[in-house]
Amino acid sequence: MTSPTSQTSSTSPTAPSAPRPRAVQALRTAARALGRCAVLTALVPVGVGLCVTYLASFVLWGCLGIFPLFPLATRMLRAAAGAARWASGHWSQVPVPVPYQPRPALERTLHGWFWTGHDYHRNRRFAALALTLRWMWTDPATWRDALWAISDPLVGGAIAATPVLLAAAGLYGLGQPLVPYDLPLGGWPAVLLGPVLVAGGLALSRSALHLHGRWTRSVLGPTERTRLARRVEQLTEIRLDATEAQAAELRRIERDLHDGAQARLVAVSLRLGAVAALIDRDPEHAKKVVADAQENVTQALQELRDLVRGIHPPVLAERGLADGVRALALDVPLKVDVRAELRGRAEAPVESAVYFAVSEALTNAVKHGEARHAAVELTHAAGLLRAEVTDDGRGGADPDRGSGLRGIQRRLAVFDGTLTVTSPPGGPTRLIMELPCALSSPRTSSS
Incomplete structure (x- = not known):
């Protein structure tokens, strides 16, 4: 073990170089944001072509009655809007929820006719097409997608292209020849301004990317209604x-x-x-x-x-969620590490929901995941009670296929809670449960 003196002497020479990794990381982040802005700028012609296609399908249906192109163009537009929502959430860090109404089911009457919500049809395929057209036509999100297709090449394209054009102009200036007599008139200012323009493009890239995401959410996000x-x-x-x-x-x-x-x-x-x-x-x-x-x-x-x-376990009622989970871990046939940082008690129904959700998660780890070790972490921050359960099992947990995970989702949803599952094949499995709640002062038993 080194002495305090040796520790001080070994850390003092490296102190001036500490900011360097942060500067490099910031430069990489800005360059990544600038590259994403360049991708969004390059996709502007694709958006223009999609807008023209959609408007043409609308005109063909409204003026000539040629309707098959409209649902195809609408699906293409929805796919492009879905990609824009994905880019907004993953690139701009501005999540955009999907606003589309669920597609209604095709109903068949006792007489064999199909009801589309507007009229009856004998042929099933024609009825399904009529139902699809009516679903797309009456969904407000369809017209918000159309508004986005028309305006995004102008507004979104301008937002994404601003830092890209600045950086491109700076690189062009830096690429000018440095020999005075070969330099065109006005070339020297371009050479001098090149680094400034590149730095300006990098500095604006993250803000422009975030602003592009906010623009996308304002148009493609769900309305208040x-x-x-x-x-x-x-x-x-x-x-x-x-x-x-x-x-x-x-x-x-x-x-x-x-x-x-x-x-x-x-x-x-x-x-x-x-x-x-x-x-x-x-x-x-x-x-x-x-x-x-x-x-x-x-x-x-x-x-x-x-x-x-x-x-309702007595230990949960008497000693709270943290001790209840610790007692629960002792009854599970695998090694469980429990770490709790709770500065109070949640409401009894919330504690009960989290307790049984953790119990179900540990049971699944033993029964289906064949885990040998698990960890439970309980924290509370920003008005959210968070329970994270991790195990070293074989993974592959899917809420769509497991009734246990669906039960946890239903139990948490009663309190507006959410369940996030990360379980790649081969493991590990990680369950994050979050419930909005406030903590009161710790309760103590009469004993």
Whole structure:
């Protein structure tokens, strides 16, 4: 181990060079942003061609009744808008939610006709085409995509092209010949201004990229009306899921009581009834019956405790989420490291939701992931309670295929929580659960 003096002497010579990696990193970030602005600028002609195609399909349908080109052009436009949303979220760090309404299902009447929401059709293919046209035509996002296709080559193209043109002009100036008599008139100012223009283009690239993302979100993002409609649909689904989950939980409790504690208590009642007849005639046998009844009562009490623990664990109610998860980790057949940084207690329903979500995640790690080690981290920051569960299992977890992960999603969605799953084949699996909540002061038990 080095002494404090040697540590000071070894770090002092390298102190002046500490800012250099940050400068290099900033230069790389600016160059990357400038390259992305160049890509967006190069795609402007593609946007112009797409805009012309879409307007032509609209004119052909509205004036000549030639409609097959309109759904094809709309799908192309939606694909381009989806790419713009992806670039805004991944390049500009401005996420843009998808605003499209879900495609309605084709309904068939008892008489064999297909209802498209406007009229009836006998032919299924024609009815599906009519339904698609009506869905695209009545979706406000379709016309916002059209507005984006018309305006983005002008507005978005100008935003992305500004730093690119500055850097290109600077590189052109730096590329001028340095021999005085070969230099054209006005060449020397270009040579002198070249580094300034390149530096200006790099300096503006990140701001321009972020501004381009905000422009994309303002045009391609969902409107307030769409957000409210989607929120109503989400709350309706959450209410249905919560109702189904509550009904399933009540059925489970009833089944456990009927098959477990209730059956044992009935057996105890029958045995105690037999004791009254045996106590005078065969005392030894009566003692055995009483001992058997006592054992059944003990098992019934244990089953009732397990049932109560499955509804709301006592350690969770008495000591909070952190200690509840630590106690849960002791019952899991794998090594679990728990790290908690919580400066208070959340509401009891929120703690219960996170507790059972972590329990389900650890159960999946053992049952499906074949993990040997797991880690649970509980934190709270910026009004979000965050629970992260990581295991070294085989990975491949998918919420679309696993009922356990869907159950976690439904449990968290009741509290506007989210579940993010990262589980590549071969592992590791990482589950991030976030719930908006506030923490109160820590509670202490009376004991």
